[in-house]
Amino acid sequence: MIGKTADAMGLRTEPDWDDIFMQAALQPDMWLGALDALASQTGSGHGQLIGVGGAREIPFNIVTNFGPRMIEHFAVSGWGSDSHNFRVAASNRHIERGFYDPVLHEDHYDRVIPQLASTAYVDWCEEIGIPFGCQTNLVIDNFGVVGLATLRSRQDGRTTAAQRKIFAKGATAARRAVRLQEKLEGEQGKLLAGAFDAVQVSAFIIDARGQLLAHSAGADAMLAAGDIRQSGRSIDAAGAPFTLRQAVQALITNCGLDHVRTRIATADERPPLVIEGFRLPEREWSLGRLPHAILIANGPRRDRAGVIPFLSAIYRLSPAEADIAVRLFEGKPRRQIADERGVTAETLRGQIKHIYLKCSVDSEAGLMRLLAPILGS
Incomplete structure (x- = not known):
């Protein structure tokens, strides 16, 4: 079952991430549900799976609770580069140092935002309510990058260590699922x-x-x-x-x-x-x-x-x-x-x-x- 579960004491427990994401790999139209479960479990407004680079010059960009116009606006605005996008910039800084799949979050964004060539993407994220969140790379190869993220509003707040731990567990399962789906597509x-x-x-x-x-x-x-x-x-x-x-x-x-x-x-x-x-x-x-x-x-x-x-x-x-x-x-x-x-x-x-x-x-x-x-x- 995708979503929250409860134990005998009424406390929230995590779902089976392997089950959730493997279902998405085998039935790709279930990715939205899997991403929504991850967002819900981490107290985030949106879950995201995105592919960029290589053959993915026009990235696939699956975001829960996000209108298609906003996704289209992102695509045509040219915000996929690390000169404008703090999420991409934070990821690239770590890749350059040989760290390919850490969980990055607001602290990392804070360090790269002052170095951006433009604040247009930062301002847009504030405008639509996604200035915070965390992310990781699921796959990096000559075909491009597949990334997983949660996107959060100021009301959601900055991610906590506990939320990032849940995200990391979900990301491990999502990584296996992406590799399986890519294998099946191949x-x-x-x-x-x-x-x-x-x-x-x-x-x-x-x-x-x-x-x-x-x-x-x-x-x-x-x-x-x-x-x-x-x-x-x-x-x-x-x-x-x-x-x-x-x-x-x-x-x-x-x-x-x-x-x-x-x-x-x-x-x-x-x-x-x-x-x-x-x-x-x-x-x-x-x-x-x-x-x-x-x-x-x-x-x-x-x-x-x-x-x-x-x-x-x-x-x-x-x-x-x-x-x-x-x-x-x-x-x-x-x-x-x-x-x-x-x-x-x-x-x-x-x-x-x-x-x-x-x-x-x-x-x-x-x-x-x-x-x-x-x-x-």
Whole structure:
């Protein structure tokens, strides 16, 4: 149970932090509840999980009891640097000295605030009621930093030693949970590669940094033949109108392209490769390690037994929804699809709405454009 518990004497006891945060790792929409429990147990107004740096240039920022406009205002104000943000500054000072995960609090903030280039973030925190709190780093790697914090108003007061002790216990469990969720998200690339293999598609799965998460057996053959070059976890090849690296960059750049098409030259007078690339639908509650885009070198054969699990893997469609998407792509009228599937027209309409939602489109035409690079034009 998330929240406070009481012992036989009526005293407040701590919840099982491992249970709370591991539930969040396995069901990410439960992070708000887990953070709220931590805030409640430490007498704080807000709990926060934030990712910054590396591929997280636009950080994920989960804050309890916080309006989305305030989170958006923070993101666009450029307050993620240690020249303006006392929380980031305090963390960076400790990282520079080799202390990666201490619990930092108001005493540490007091030391760095006079050194900030601007007090704009300090003033904003006072204005919205979060000048106090404590924090720690959960993960620091080449993908960025994941931090945990409680945010407090002046009415909540500065954190006490007892509250920071509770926070530290919760942070230990949250650290394990974040690492588990990142591991699970990282495995999604391998699952996608397996789905592509099942339908005989040569594909590369790319993360939000543009680096290679996984690739299918067909894509491995391209690497072996030298058609596509791999350096570390980056891939490239000469092409027109884009090189492969430029195509990847277009897919991962903010406000970039949702779909790219380029022709890659091959050796030995073999036909050129046509590479289709497109972004995958964004998923809520991700820590940033989910597959971000795919590059397909040849479309799948029109084998419904293979295409349906392929669409399910990419768009999280149910087998029924994937089957309906294929039938729509084949140009079948909705009445015929409903008859063939043995459902009412109303049920079919509801299923199609769910397909649009999962695929991030708002019309059948949009769905057709999305499926064309996969099912073949």
